[in-house]
Amino acid sequence: MAEDAVIRAQGLTKRYGATVAVDHVDLDVRAGEIVGILGPNGSGKTTTILMLLGLTEPSEGRAEVAGFDPLRDPLEVKRRVGYLPDSVGFYDTLSARDNLAYTGRLAGLSRREIDQRFTEALARVGLPDVGRDRVATFSRGMRQRLGLAEVLMKRPSIAILDEPTATLDPHSTQEFLGMIRGLKADGTAVLLSSHHLDQVQSVCDRVALFNRGRIALWGSVTELAHRVLGGGYVIDVEGRGAGVRNQLAALPGVVRVQELGPELYRVDCERDLRAEIARRLAPSIDLLGIRFAEPSLNEVYTRYFDEVRDAA
């Protein structure tokens, strides 16, 4: 566990009768870090979040959030954590301001603080002019933004976002991811649960992959790729000519070669083989390009669950 972790969980377990929803989860999130939690539906992500917030009691294990035990000091934890649930709901008959003023009062903010922070937060999420509008008139995207504005109003040291982009269009998603990066820039630790792997990869420093209540994989995307894909380096090679794939596969240190297109090959390697590839292939084929490829979280995820399925 990192010394500067603002979220620590050790052996966190939740049982519902004979069903184990979360099974001995160990997790740590540092200040200013974005950690993604992934996994299929029912893999224990939301239950873990609820235990960290003190909204449900762990059956076993312990957690520390912002220096407090969520079981013993849930109010202190909730003072320091902003939470955006999936499909966030609001009181439709109230205005955006009244909705956020209510939660602001519950959070113990004064009227002046609410007024000041509300204006700032709404401007930051790109909804500066809708404060007096009833939430019933808001689109889903606007509601998600308003939910994030509520998190911002609290000025939390930790933000827990449960599938925040699930209902957003691509443009809004990109804007929303930008806002999440903004939280990181403020020094806020972010725990982000999502099914959109490309989005998680684009913003997260580390990733926890949940499967059947356990964290099956934990680390940066590169580390996960190394473990699951079996290669620490992924290189994209563009080349025209006969037998490119076979020549690449024959190189020592190459773990796997995939044909991504007519002249595009992805090579999983044990080490950096760019120079070697250039030297071996250049005399026999037209080498059009060679570069590092980011390991894809989507690929890691798919391969991991394929292997789990095959093993079963």
Place this chain on the structure above:
Amino acid sequence: MRRRGFPFTGVGAVLAKEAADYLSGARMWLLEALVFLTAVAAAYAAILSIRANIGESPFLFLRLLTMAQDPLPSFIALLGFLIPLVAIAIGFDAINGEFSRRTLSRVLAQPIYRDALLLGKFLAGLVALAIGLFSLWLLTIGLGLLFLGLAPNTEEMVRMLGFLVATIAYGGVWLAVAFLFSVVFRAPATAALAALGVWLLFSLFWSVVTPLVATLISGPPEGIFGPNLAYLQTTQILDRISPNTLYAEIALALLQPATRALGPVLYSQVQGALLGAPLPAAQSFILVWPQMTGLIAGMIVIFAIAYIVFQRQEIRA
């Protein structure tokens, strides 16, 4: 493990928001308009009747509430019927509505315990009911002043205030029933139907059920030597399970000062009594004290059950 922090932190914020919602909501306006119109009509009809017989009673203002004039029932009979409806309308979606709007986890992610949310909402419902009933009470007195040309005396005011408190407690019982169902059932429509079912049971069918059950427990109403006292007592106990009975008995004793007992009276108990003479207000309050505490205790017990059920629920919405 014991939780730290005051369990009712945030009750004030919840109460203020919910009371404002209740009082400004279209549902509440409609119901209050219905209660106001019918109650005022009943009071006005009673006023017309009282004006024709103005010298008959020293408690004219109390008769304003108890006198029925065809085709309208009395003011208190109307309240006894309509108050549960208003209370159920306020409370049937108090908690399950938060689930269906998906606002519950957002609200409970703020630094409050769920204790505060439930209590704040319940108190807000009670405040909304109390404000409505107090306005109605003032309106009735105003009508009396206007059309009878008399002011209520102190005794009448005290009795009417006691009746107002009892009416709020009676509404509180039905509010607690509605809250209980709103915690138990996730669909607001199911919760509303369940609460209305209980209301119908006590309003319409309880008087049919109690003699049957009392006969099974204590034998037939008539014995060889006259009325079966055990049967009468069992009927009374069963009747008093119903909040409607408790409320009706309180209304009877407080608003008809000549009432000396609320149950079977033996001949030996009325020897020497001045039948028809009014009791002092303090004596009437002593008479209804068990009913009054019964209503308040019922409200607290039902609310406590709702509280326990809510504490054990998973918050996932």
